[in-house]
Amino acid sequence: MSAATMTPREARALFRHENVATTAGFSAGYAQANLIALPSRYAFDFLLFAQRNPKPCPLLGVLEAGQTSSALLAGGDIRTDIPAYRVYKHGELVAETTDATEYWEEDMVSFIIGCSFTFEQALLDNGVPVAHIEQGRNVPMYVTNIDCEPAGVFAGKMVVSMRPIPAAQVADAVRVTSRYPAVHGAPIHVGEPGAIGIQDLAAPDFGEAVDIPAGIVPVFWACGVTPQSVAMHSKPELAICHAPGKMLVTDARDLAYQVP
Amino acid sequence: MSAATMTPREARALFRHENVATTAGFSAGYAQANLIALPSRYAFDFLLFAQRNPKPCPLLGVLEAGQTSSALLAGGDIRTDIPAYRVYKHGELVAETTDATEYWEEDMVSFIIGCSFTFEQALLDNGVPVAHIEQGRNVPMYVTNIDCEPAGVFAGKMVVSMRPIPAAQVADAVRVTSRYPAVHGAPIHVGEPGAIGIQDLAAPDFGEAVDIPAGIVPVFWACGVTPQSVAMHSKPELAICHAPGKMLVTDARDLAYQVP
Numbered sequence: 001m002s003a004a005t006m007t008p009r010e011a012r013a014l015f016r017h018e019n020v021a022t023t024a025g026f027s028a029g030y031a032q033a034n035l036i037a038l039p040s041r042y043a044f045d046f047l048l049f050a051q052r053n054p055k056p057c058p059l060l061g062v063l064e065a066g067q068t069s070s071a072l073l074a075g076g077d078i079r080t081d082i083p084a085y086r087v088y089k090h091g092e093l094v095a096e097t098t099d100a101t102e103y104w105e106e107d108m109v110s111f112i113i114g115c116s117f118t119f120e121q122a123l124l125d126n127g128v129p130v131a132h133i134e135q136g137r138n139v140p141m142y143v144t145n146i147d148c149e150p151a152g153v154f155a156g157k158m159v160v161s162m163r164p165i166p167a168a169q170v171a172d173a174v175r176v177t178s179r180y181p182a183v184h185g186a187p188i189h190v191g192e193p194g195a196i197g198i199q200d201l202a203a204p205d206f207g208e209a210v211d212i213p214a215g216i217v218p219v220f221w222a223c224g225v226t227p228q229s230v231a232m233h234s235k236p237e238l239a240i241c242h243a244p245g246k247m248l249v250t251d252a253r254d255l256a257y258q259v260p
Numbered sequence: 261m262s263a264a265t266m267t268p269r270e271a272r273a274l275f276r277h278e279n280v281a282t283t284a285g286f287s288a289g290y291a292q293a294n295l296i297a298l299p300s301r302y303a304f305d306f307l308l309f310a311q312r313n314p315k316p317c318p319l320l321g322v323l324e325a326g327q328t329s330s331a332l333l334a335g336g337d338i339r340t341d342i343p344a345y346r347v348y349k350h351g352e353l354v355a356e357t358t359d360a361t362e363y364w365e366e367d368m369v370s371f372i373i374g375c376s377f378t379f380e381q382a383l384l385d386n387g388v389p390v391a392h393i394e395q396g397r398n399v400p401m402y403v404t405n406i407d408c409e410p411a412g413v414f415a416g417k418m419v420v421s422m423r424p425i426p427a428a429q430v431a432d433a434v435r436v437t438s439r440y441p442a443v444h445g446a447p448i449h450v451g452e453p454g455a456i457g458i459q460d461l462a463a464p465d466f467g468e469a470v471d472i473p474a475g476i477v478p479v480f481w482a483c484g485v486t487p488q489s490v491a492m493h494s495k496p497e498l499a500i501c502h503a504p505g506k507m508l509v510t511d512a513r514d515l516a517y518q519v520p
Contacts, residue, residue, distance in 0.1 A: 044304040051307065051319055062308055064412070152324070178520030181441055186520070259519055260438030260446070 004028040011249040012073060012081035019083045019098045022245040024117065031183070031254050032247035033060055033072070034113040034224045035082060036231055037100075037240040040065045043109040045152025049230065050111065052149035056158050056226035058182050060252065063110035072250040078110050084243035091235035100240050108240070114183035115224050115247055116161060118254045119176070123163075126176045131164050131210045138245065139163070140204035141223050145197030146188075148230060156230035160188065160220040162201065164212040173219055182257040189220040196220065206244075264288040271509040272333060272341040279343045279358045282505040284377065291443070291514050292507035293320055293332070294373040294484045295342060296491055297360075297500040300325045303369040305412025306491065310371065312409035316418055316486030318442050320512065323370035332510040338370050344503035351495035360500050368500070374443035375484050375507055376421060378514045379436070383423075386436045391424050391470045398505065399423070400464035401483050405457030406448075408490060416490035420448065420480040422461065424472045433479055442517040449480040456480065466504075 003026045006014070011026045023032055038046055043065075050057035061072045068077050079100045087095040087103045095103065116139070120130050132139045139161045146158040165173045170190060178186035189196050201218060202209045206225055212218065228241050242248060263286045266274070271286045283292055298306055303325075310317035321332045328337050339360045347355040347363045355363065376399070380390050392399045399421045406418040425433045430450060438446035449456050461478060462469045466485055472478065488501050502508060 044307065047304065047307050047311065048322055048324070051311070051322060059311055062311060064308070175520055181519050259441050260435055 008249045008251045009075060012076045015083040015249075016080050020246070023083065023247045023249055024245065027249050029254055031060065031250050031252045031257065032115045032117045033250050034115055034227070035078065035110060035240070035242040035248055036113065036227055037078070037104075037108045037110040038231070038236055039105055039238055040107040040109050042153065042236050045154050046111060046231065049148070049151035049154040050113070050227065052151050053226070054181075055185055055188060055222035056148065056224065058114035058184060059111060060114050060182070060250065061112040063112070065107040065109055067110070072112055072252055073248065074251050078248070079104050082242045082248050083246040086241050086243050088232060088239040088241065090237060091232045096243060103238075103240055105238065111227070112248060112250070113224050113227055114257070116184055116221060117247070118183040118257060119180045121254060122176050122180065122258070123173060126172060128165065128169050128173050128176060131212075132208070135210055137210055138207040140201070140209050141206035141225055142198045143205045143229070148226065153234050154230050156233045158188070159206070159223040159226040159229050160196070161207070161223040162204075162218050162220050164210065164216040165219045167215060167217050170217050170219060177221065179258050179260070181259060184221050184224070187219045187221050191217050193218055193220075268509045268511045269335060272336045275343040275509075276340050280506070283343065283507045283509055284505065287509050289514055291320065291510050291512045291517065292375045292377045293510050294375055294487070295338065295370060295500070295502040295508055296373065296487055297338070297368045297370040298491070298496055299365055299498055300367040300369050302413065302496050305414050306371060308411035309408070309414040309490065310373070310487065312411050313486070314441075315445055315448060315482035316408065316484065318374035318444060319371060320374050320442070320510065321372040323372070325367040325369055327370070332372055332512060333508065334511050338508070339364050342502045342508050343506040346501045346503050348492060348499040348501065350497060351492045356503060363498075363500055365498065371487070372508060372510070373484050373487055374517070376444055376481060377507070378443040378517060379440045381514060382436050382440065382518070383433060386432060388425065388429050388433050388436060391472075392468070395470050397470055398467040400461070400469050401466035401485055402458045403465045403489070408486065413494050414490050416493045418448070419466070419483045419486040419489050420456070421467070421483040422464075422478050422480050424470065424476040425479045427475060427477050430477050430479060437481065439518050439520070441519060444481050444484070447479045447481050451477050453478055453480075
């Protein structure tokens with residue numbers, strides 16, 4: 001059984017006991033997701049933050065206090081079924097673990113947030129090259145000067161991912177990704193990195209730089225790292241997140257998020 | 261100055277002092293919205309209900325406790341700028357008023373929810389007839405047998421609106437409305453009313469029946485009456501809603517909600 005043909009349930013069962021390097025490539029066609037779990041006293045503010053900032057924080061689902069599973073991870077357990085977790089206290093990383101159970105508090109609310117893997121597959125299917133995949137790197141991400149809409153205790157700058165797109169295919173990249181409004185949607189900025197506060201594309205704040213040949217346009221999408229970044233900035237007493245690149249593999253098909 | 265060419269700000273200023281029969285036709289091109297305001301102790305549950313049920317409950321914005329205005333109603337006041345309000349206590353209608361200020365509690369959270377006026381204009385622009393507009397009636401609405409995804413204290417059946425569409429234009433109606441996922445989006449059901457628990461199209465639960473010539477297909481969209489219906493069913497101590505047909509005229513353009 002290859003990673004790509006594993007069902008999401010099989011992949012989650014594997015990750016319960018095995019810490020793979022990345023979930024990229026597992027269960028082709030199924031949406032992968034970011035996790036941030038917070039004590040319930042932060043839940044309204046964070047849910048409102050996500051509602052106000054749907055491009056960086058597209059919520060696929062929420063597990064209420066006491067819930068550890070849902071239709072997005074049928075038969076699963078959100079505390080164990082991601083390969084690895086990062087535990088933050090007051091904004092500081094205190095542990096990386098393959099099993100979050102011992103850190104979990106009874107009233108944790110889990111936010112499951114869409115991931116750009118969904119629209120990257122759609123780009124590839126439409127013949128639009130994705131440079132960091134071709135170059136075998138993580139996508140480059142940058143903190144911008146764009147303020148998110150604040151909500152309660154949560155506020156901060158938007159993080160974007162950048163994909164260099166051939167000028168003749170920028171329109172296709174816009175068209176294809178705008179069909180996925182529930183998973184970051186259309187780019188928030190095309191070209192001119194300086195205008196959103198990015199001084200040097202070769203020095204991303206997260207991920208890895210990619211080679212950008214001359215004549216290729218940098219295109220920027222709102223990034224799922226934003227909620228973690230904002231949440232860390234706001235220093236909640238406790239937050240449990242997936243480890244980078246090690247996502248929740250959900251039972252939702254990528255195509256379920258496509259419109260029209 | 262005609263109703264259609266009034267700016268949203270001018271329309272809201274008018275409604276502050278005048279109780280028009282309906283806001284339909286005011287400020288053409290700008291999104292109108294449903295209101296439900298609840299004490300903050302219900303806010304997380306209701307926000308989560310909306311997140312889990314985006315087709316009936318497409319949130320355009322949320323005013324936090326203590327806020328009475330936002331960018332959706334710049335310079336306005338949510339307690340006065342709708343022509344008329346309905347006040348519910350424990351699920352019972354206790355007052356209809358043109359000024360909700362005296363009923364407003366300090367910790368009320370206001371949920372501003374999209375309305376099908378936005379996609380009806382798009383249908384008309386695309387040559388798809390909208391029967392209830394042609395017939396000068398309110399849209400017919402029905403309580404279905406479809407359970408909403410529950411959240412906290414909120415649970416109940418989905419309410420749908422019905423528009424009879426010529427068979428040759430059903431595909432157009434799906435295509436056009438699916439471009440507005442933030443405002444109810446694509447139909448949830450096409451034809452076969454009995455399959456979703458609707459026994460008699462001539463006897464809607466809300467609004468008015470429309471004439472349906474032979475050969476015309478009834479098409480059903482998730483309806484913005486759902487959140488009010490569900491909230492009333494759950495009997496919160498206090499809820500303040502817009503009066504039917506008397507919506508909040510927002511500063512957001514209809515086209516801002518169109519994808520791709």
